[in-house]
Amino acid sequence: MSKISFMTPVVTAFNPDGSLDVQGNKNVYEHLIKGGVDGIVVMGSTGEFFSMSMQDKKKLVDVAAETIKGRTRLLIGASCMDWRETVELGNYAIDAGAEAVMIVPPYYFALSDASVMEYYGKVAPAIHGDILLYNFPDRTGYDLKPEIILELARAHKNIVGLKDTVEKMGHTREVIKALRPEFPEFEILSGYDDNLVHNVMSGGNGCIGGLSNLAPEITSAWAKAVREGDLEGMVKGQRTIDQMMDLYAIGTPFIPISKRAMQLRGIEISDTCTVPFLPATAEQEAQIKAFMTRVGLL
Template identity: 30%
Template sequence: MSKYDEAKQKLRGSICPVITPFKEDGSIDEETFKNLVDWQIKSGSHGISVTGTSGEPSSLNVAERKRVMDLAKEAINGRVIFTPGTGSTNHDETIELTKYAEEIGVDAAMVIVPYYNKPNQDALYEHFKTVADSVEIPIIIYNIPGRTAVNMEVSTMKRLVEDCPNIIGAKESNKDFEHVNRVLLNCGRDFLLYSGIELLCYPMLAIGGAGFISATANVEPKKVAELYNAWEAGDVAKAQDLHYELMPLNDVLFKDTNPTVAKAALGMMGKITPKLRLPLGLPSEALQKEVRETLVNMEILEK
């Protein structure tokens, strides 16, 4: 069994895309961050990802992104899998961050489809192939067309999988469920497919997905992980129940741009100082009230 086949067996479950907490002065709150990672692991999350969408990577410079990876690696201490986000809109920066991830010994690097640039499919192929060829660690493609304005087509993903043995999976934040079905059909049933759309976490398991990288796990890690555990145990009824039980929280967390609502919720829970870096800001008072009511209804907060 190759090291990439071994990775495909290992990199499964609920991987939490942990937020980046800031102090009131805007600096990274390192102790709070490490506490969040520890809480995630103790709550049952099967893996940790950082500096993905929930981690506000476009608000961090390269040195800060490396620092967050270092902090996560230290806090995880080998207890669960670690798949940091290393992609950006800049090609050389993506290679630098991905090489750094390999240097510190991560389990896989998650590389986003470049945002804002709007590359065509051939350019996307060249970007990802060059990044994959620069390292030997597994690569997970992060396809989120709602935020990048570009969708990696199935044919492009298939081409990359055929040409790059270390591209072993994709996080699909794609509401087109036909698309994600075709990803597994064309890239192989052993290709690791993760849902990045909260309401598709359970359906993705049903078609052969490897798990999910759900922002909701920042707020309710235990139940998000239990959904995966129930499915793996063959308890379909419990998995379905958790899917619907989590739906009100999934809905409210995305009524404003992620991670603004998640940070507001974590602030209410006493986990962080709910600080974002501009241009992001906290949701409206009305939405924060709705968030609090949802947390109370789900018994995450007391009345």
């Protein structure tokens, strides 16, 4: 079995004026590394990649590589709407020291399977490093089907994994069944925190889940229990995470909520997000405090 991990799709820290907060991002990375996370994914959806300039993306790659590289796994989201910019950012990240880049296919228009193959057919050969596909149908409007993922793995040797952000494990399970016979080392990760155990028991490799931004020590202990076959620890972790999933319901989108919760834990960052995301309201902050008290984080 390939590596089993729980990695963090890390938030991106911004200054109150909207500029990139270099020290704030370093503070977050140190918090996660101290918490024992198995890896950090920079500029995933939680990292607000979709509304950052190329200049800021490259600057964040440099900050992340300087702080994280060699201390835990470093993956970097390189998704852009223009495939040429995806290649540019992807190669910049690989050259900086990222283990791999994660790439969601274009969004706004739902794409046919042939169009998905065409997109990755342009991108994958042009990136001189490993790629994780990123399937997020709720955001792209279409699905990367198991048979398409298999075709892409066959066509491009540097496509080595998948983040499957699909709530129902049935989809991820079908991907595992399709890929495992031919590509036993292909890394298949769930995008919802509470699917970790189900993913691994179905033959997957774990999770990239946002709750680890707030409580990396909890998700790290849970992943360790899974790796060690510690049933009691697995059950304890599942029940804790099941309760913690309530954080996502406090506000839409949840990213400002996560940043405010992290502030309440003492992490030195602003809760500023990219426009048009709004900070947590007083009512939401009260809900965050009640939630954190309930799960033992305050």
